[in-house]
Amino acid sequence: MTSTKYIGMDVHKESISIAVLNFAGKVVMECVIETKASTILQFIHGLRGDLHVTFEEGTWAGWLYDLLKPHVTELVVCNPRKIALLKDGSKSDRIDAHKLAELLYMNKIKPVYHGEHGLRMLKELSRSYLTISKDLGRVMNRVKALYRGWAIPCAGTQVYAPHYRSEWLSKIREAGVRRRAELYYQQLDALRLVRQQARKELLAEARKHRATKLLRQIPGIGPLRAAHLVALMQTPHRFRTKRQLWTYSGLGLETHDSYNARRNPSHCVVSMTITTTTSKIFSRVRR
Numbered sequence: 001m002t003s004t005k006y007i008g009m010d011v012h013k014e015s016i017s018i019a020v021l022n023f024a025g026k027v028v029m030e031c032v033i034e035t036k037a038s039t040i041l042q043f044i045h046g047l048r049g050d051l052h053v054t055f056e057e058g059t060w061a062g063w064l065y066d067l068l069k070p071h072v073t074e075l076v077v078c079n080p081r082k083i084a085l086l087k088d089g090s091k092s093d094r095i096d097a098h099k100l101a102e103l104l105y106m107n108k109i110k111p112v113y114h115g116e117h118g119l120r121m122l123k124e125l126s127r128s129y130l131t132i133s134k135d136l137g138r139v140m141n142r143v144k145a146l147y148r149g150w151a152i153p154c155a156g157t158q159v160y161a162p163h164y165r166s167e168w169l170s171k172i173r174e175a176g177v178r179r180r181a182e183l184y185y186q187q188l189d190a191l192r193l194v195r196q197q198a199r200k201e202l203l204a205e206a207r208k209h210r211a212t213k214l215l216r217q218i219p220g221i222g223p224l225r226a227a228h229l230v231a232l233m234q235t236p237h238r239f240r241t242k243r244q245l246w247t248y249s250g251l252g253l254e255t256h257d258s259y260n261a262r263r264n265p266s267h268c269v270v271s272m273t274i275t276t277t278t279s280k281i282f283s284r285v286r287r
Helices: 037-045 061-071 093-105 117-149 162-169 175-206 210-215 223-233 242-248 276-286
Strands: 005-011 015-021 027-034 051-056 074-078 254-260 264-271
Touching: 005 061, 005 093, 015 093, 027 037, 027 093, 037 061, 051 061, 051 093, 061 074, 074 093, 117 175, 117 223, 162 175, 175 223, 210 223, 223 242
Parallel strands: 005 051, 051 074
Antiparallel strands: 005 015, 015 027, 254 264
């Protein structure tokens, strides 16, 4: 008990400000170290006792979590949006490190989940596929915006098809604009190939996880959506109740309120998007 230490880290690109509290909540150490794996581990190994560490969710959080997890007793990634105390008063790296250590000592940290290492590949592939899909949508919008900017109607998806591409390009009279459209088409073709490859790898990785087979039993959830759901949820055991699981996954209650002071003082419509099938399947996934 007396050897327990609470460590708050304010992490930045070049340096990390650290505050260490003892079992009584008193500051026993303050320092600034380089944001480097060997330096961080050297500092952690220099401390004795049960080490409880916290730092804010951010760009470095995933890397730092994987680095420190095997070397400390408890590791909590703080959600700064849910901690009002971090925003109050003066701001500096030293002060933020102190606040984090104090919040950890008082057990008032709202954590961000960083748990399932076995799903890291699926999670990264899901992120890659979604990001590439967004990029593809942006390029498609640029293509249509170019034609509409020159008063050329382009409804539907024929404008993207390689078979009709020369026909559409011939409608553009300006050589510079036509060349810009050709470059957009090249970018579109490249992104389509990359997204196809990302989709193939995502589905192959998803087949390794039993939960995707259970999720596909829900009407409207195919292999791709099941893969994204598993990558998003990671494990149902991180949720205290099934309702929290459903809400986080976008499958919870939808409440619509409307107010009419003259005719209807209050009117509330609640729609349930969870079916009995969904409830049973998530129960099996949790077990």
